[in-house]
Amino acid sequence: MKYRKMGSLDWEVSALGFGCMRLPSRRLNRLRADKESSIKIIRHGIDLGINYIDTAWYYHLGDSEKILGEALKGGYREKVHLVTKLPIHIVRKKEDFGQYLSKQLKRLQTDYLDGYLFHGINKSSFNKIKDLGLVDEMEKAKNKGFIKHIGFSFHDTFPVFKEIIDYCNWDIAQIQYNYIDTMFQATTNGLIYAHSKGIAVVIMEPLKGGRLVKPPAKALEIMRTANNKRSPVEWAFQFLWNRPEVAVVLSGMGSRQMVDQNCDIADRSGINSLSKEDEETISKLAKIFQEKILVPCTFCEYCMPCPEAVNxxxxxxxxxxxxxxxxxxxxxxxxxxxxxxxxxxxxxxxxxxxxxxxxxxxxxxxxxxxxxxxxxxxxxxxxxxxxxxxxxxxxxxxxx
Ligand code: SF4
Ligand code: SF4
Structure with missing residues (x-):
């Protein structure tokens, strides 16, 4: 595993982070996570050197945090930087902050979080954070030792991102970024801006919800004729790890095979490791994908469950x-x-x-x-x- 700088924090963080939103699912209910197989693959990832684990209140309808709590027993907790997120969209009043945090610590069976993020914020939830004084609540929890570092994950436009970055001293910003989303949401400008402020930038949706895994034929042909042979997944990851502004790249891994494959790719990663030709290849790939997307759904499943059971x-x-x-x-x-x-x-x-x-x-x-x-x-x-x-x-x- 390769390790990288985590913004201004003194962490040596694994290039690959374990995102616990796409764990192996239960046989009879695919929105829920299967405990036994999830624990196995999380521990396997840690054994291979992953030391950044990301989860959230909502993931797998609450199973993710609970299963992670079990997976990190037996000495695994001390090996990782554990990060979860406040479900800001269901927070109604200031007091909710402490209640969610203590429930999440309980689910995760830990006394402290290495990082606590406001989940998926946009302009309107950021206004809520300000109105309810929730950054102060974060700071208080930090002073009490329940949280080591604070941050947010983000889904809105660059101007909103900049406003949030400038609001207080964040440690971590988690953004959606991949080679077809460079002009979308936080954008490359946001990535560079956050990094310039010493904030550790964590990347989510590196494969655009799996879409970059199955490229159209034209893109596959470009990959086939490139001098450097890489799988579609590897092109997507190396694009990210090539950038000095990126700290950790999260991958929602649902099988041991996926963990092995991604750790293997991470072993070959490095800042500025792509050649000019590689970068040109990626630009061509991006163009092909961008022409081919009708609805920009990333399969995050935040919209689920739908009361009418629409998938x-x-x-x-x-x-x-x-x-x-x-x-x-x-x-x-x-x-x-x-x-x-x-x-x-x-x-x-x-x-x-x-x-x-x-x-x-x-x-x-x-x-x-x-x-x-x-x-x-x-x-x-x-x-x-x-x-x-x-x-x-x-x-x-x-x-x-
Ligand atoms: S439509 Fe649903 S699954 Fe798709 S991006 Fe939006 S919330 Fe995520
Ligand atoms: S019924 Fe339609 S509008 Fe309502 S949650 Fe389901 S998909 Fe969304």
């Missing part, structure tokens, strides 16, 4: 993949995935949300939760028009 990210993934697929047969097979989702109340399964886009009642409960600001009900309507009513993509999206 929101799955519906978007099918539409994006139909557009991404290169052959008619693959398009047909992908569309079949849409027909396999439930289109009637009788077939819905609330434990394993399986509804297609037509089941959306436009209650709008999901909209606020989406860090990508996707107008979910409107987009679902388009999904259904295209995938079930044979609408043309070009009638709903600007495509070439």
């Amino acid at each position: 929101i990210p799955q519906n978007f993934a099918i539409l994006n993949n139909v557009y991404l697929d290169n052959s008619n047969i693959r398009k047909w097979m992908t569309k079949r995935g849409y027909r396999n989702l439930a289109g009637s109340k009788e077939k819905l399964d609330k434990k394993n949300p399986n509804g297609n886009a037509s089941m959306c009642t436009k209650c709008k409960k999901c909209i606020e939760k989406c860090p990508q600001n996707i107008a979910i009900p409107d987009e679902l309507e388009k999904v259904h028009s295209i995938l079930a009513k044979r609408g043309r993509i070009s009638d709903y999206y600007e495509v070439n």
